[in-house]
Amino acid sequence: MKAILFKEFGDAAVLHLDDASVPTVRPTDLLVRVHAAGVNRADLTHRRGGYGRPDFGDSTIMGLEIAGEVIEVGSDAHGYHVGDRVMGVVGGGAYAEVARIDWRMAMPIPAGMDYIHAAAIPEVFVTAHEALLHLGRLKKGDAVLVHAAAGGVGSAVVQLAHATGATVFATADASKHDRVVQLGADHVIDYRTEDFAAVVAKFVAAKSEKGGVDVVIDFIGAPYFAKNIASLTHGGRLIQVGLLGGGGEVGFDLAQILYRHLQIIGTVMKSRTQAEKHAMTRRFREHWLEHFNAGTSLMPVVDSTFPLAQAADAHRRMESAENVGKIILTT
Template sequence: MKAIQFDAFGDADVLQIREVPEPVLRPTDLLVKVAAAGINRADLSFRNGFYGWADFGDSPLIGLEMAGEVVAVGRDVPGYKVGDRVMGITGGGAYAELARLDYRMALPVPDNLDLVEAAGIMEVFVTAHEALIHLAGLQPGEWALVHAASGGVGSAAVQLAKARGGQVIFTAPGARIDKVKAIGGDVGVDYKTQDFARIVAEITEGRGVDVIVDFIGAPNLERNIRSMNYGGRLVQVGIMGGVADAKLPLDLLLYRHLRIIGTVMKSRDQAVKHAMVQRFGEAWLGHFANGSIRPVIDSSYSLDQAPEAHCRMETGASFGKIILRVP
């Protein structure tokens, strides 16, 4: 089969399409003919050597999510059959013509979605649900602040917060604020020219927001804490801005009874990952089926254009998910 491989860490041009052995089916696996694969920042980190030469459980190849058609079913797999359309999170190997994954990391693709759209759902929406709903417990009527809202997880979090009945303040580049408002954001903040803490204070009349989902890290930490209401919950999903010089106002943490929660999917035990996928599916699969929530797709590239797709993500210009189409 054809798949994307690389021999040395580095820039996007290290990615090459090659013939590689097909994956071997395990008892709890689905073997899927991949139609499309989603690109994630973790893929860029892998390509740059952040994880070393890791095997994430399913394959040493790159790629963590995909959608396609089941072509083989392991002997211990219930509920799936050959020909089913599925979307799922893999432990590597999604940038390929065939991929294997544990059936508990897969969900059926709603009939109203094509497989390119479906390839943009799992990583970002499962992560957004875990942060916003499962860990932070956003309630109807509460205020949420979503950072990096024009990215994959951020745009998913905006949609879930709105569907949950929350009110959403978000940060994004100025040119993408209207796009985020179109998917449910209420108040946009251009993080390049505006101070989100000041705007949060104005909009909430000094009370602050109830939930924050942050991907940036140290540059936002102090202002995040100062932007939180009593009993507020900050969920740290990424640290794209680094960890150096992070300032934590401990007095506010104590007296406002705040919670700071960290989460990342990759380092969790398999049983925890299975639970994350299943509770997301139970909560939201019907919303995708009726069209009230849809994945935000920025662009798609053919499998042999994986370097160009990675470069697109690295520019920071994308809005939503970047997808690789597999012939």
């Protein structure tokens, strides 16, 4: 099979198309002919050497999510047959013509959906559900602040929050505001020119006595931490999903956490145990999968597609930060 390989860590130019061995099917695996694969920021970190190793879990080949057709079923895999259309998160190996996936991480592709849009669902929507509803406990009538709302996970969070019946505040570059509104945001804030904590305080004060939002979903990290805390209402939850703006130490008065009954929760899917990943996938599937059927409320957001051989260009597109939604490789 053909796959994207790299011999050394570095910029996007290290990626190249080459021959690779078809992965061996274990008892709990499905072997899938990959038609589309999602590009994720973890792939950029992998390529640059941020994980300190050339492999990512199951495979030395890059890539964490796929959509395709089952071509072989492991002896202990249940509920799937050769010819089924599936999507899901893999432990590496997505940037290839064939990949294996633990059957408990696989999901059927919604009726009428093509492989490209299916590949834009698993990583971002499973992560979004976990952060927003399972950990953040968002419910109808709540208010949520979503950062990086035009990105892959951010755009999924906005959709799920809107579908839940929450008031959605979102930060994004001004050029992307119209698209974020279309996804379901009620108030979009230009993070370059506006103080998001002040905007949230103004709107919330005019509408209720809460004094802040119930949940903040943050991908930025240290630069936003203090203002995220200031944006929360009593009993609010900050869910830290990423550190695009940097990690490191943050200074804060712990009394704010104590007396306002705040919670700060971190979540990273790739470092979870397999059992935890299975549970995350199951929770998303049971709650939301049927909402992706034709004519219903949710739709994966695809920014652009690239042939597998042009994976380097797909990485450059993500590094430009100009994308709205997912970048997809096709095989």
